[in-house]
Amino acid sequence: MILAHLSHATSHLANLAFFQDQQAVGFSLPDMWHQMGDLAKGVVFVLFIMSIWSLAVMIDRWLYFSAARKQSREFAPKVAGALREGKLDEAVKVADRNKKSHLAEVVTAGLQEFRNYGGGGSAVTPEQIESSKRALERAEAIVHAKLKRGLGALATIGSTAPFVGLFGTVAGILKAFNEIATMKTPGIGAVAGGISEALVTTAFGLLVAVPAVWTFNYFTNKVESFDVEMDNSSSELVDYFIKQSRR
Incomplete structure (x- = not known):
């Protein structure tokens, strides 16, 4: 009886040691990278490029919007004062000094069209006002396109990065099953490489997508x-032109 118990305990300890040995798998990033298959490495490389691209767009839009907001705050009261005093040329000069302002770009187009059409004369015609209005609309469309530059890339990255990561997940799962079939050995050690590969690509895809979606929504607002x-x-500005025509 005692020998049977000792034999059972020894067998149990041996199985436990085998299981622990199977679990002793390195999960450091360098080791994980070397253990990855070519397909998973390709997925990680694509996600890395997408992350760099989205980061570049975020920085560019942040700087552009910050400069536009700052210069617009300085531009608006100055140009309003110049127009109240009837100094059309001064208003154009103020707009030219704030070229990064989205408001300045639009107002400049309207003022220049109004002046070039004959705004300095004594009579302001309805055609002149209508021409200035069209110039304002064209300028708004151009500035709107400038403001949205790069946001399409953020939207694409935010929507596709999880699927790119999922592609790596599928590759990792297939690798895990292939290792089971090849090694014919049950236990965590047989599938640890493939499972870790799958989880890493999934996490990386989400890590790239979530900031891209957040910043896309923020910049869109x-x-x-x-x-x-x-x-x-x-x-x-159109109201100002109409008032000028009634004088």
Whole structure:
């Protein structure tokens, strides 16, 4: 009886040692990278390029929007004061000094069209106002396109990065099953490489996608607020032209 118990305990310890040995798999990033298959490495490389691209767009849009907001705050009161005093040329000069402002780009187009059409004369015609209005609309469309530059890339990255990571997940799972079939050995050690490969690509895909989606929504809201500001400025400038025509 005692020998039977000792034999059973020895067998149990041997199985436990075997299981622990199977679990002793390295999960450091360098080791994991070397253990990855070519397909998974390709997926990680593509996700890395997507992350760099999205980061570049985020930085570019942040700098562009910050400069536009700062210069617009300085531009609006100055150009309003110049127009109240009837100094059309001064208003154009103020707009030219704030070229990064989205409001300045739109207002400049309207003022220049108004002046070039004959705004310096004594009579302001309806055709002159209509021409200036069209110039404002064209400028708004151009500035809107500038504001949205790069946002399409963020939307694409945010929507496709999880699927690129999922492609690596499938590759990792297939590798795990292939290792089971090849080694014919049950246990975590036989599938650890493939499972870790699958999880890493999945996590990397989400890590790339989530910031891209967040920043896309944030910048889209910024563009919408800038569009409202440009519409208001254009409307106020047209009202100014109409008042000038009635004098």
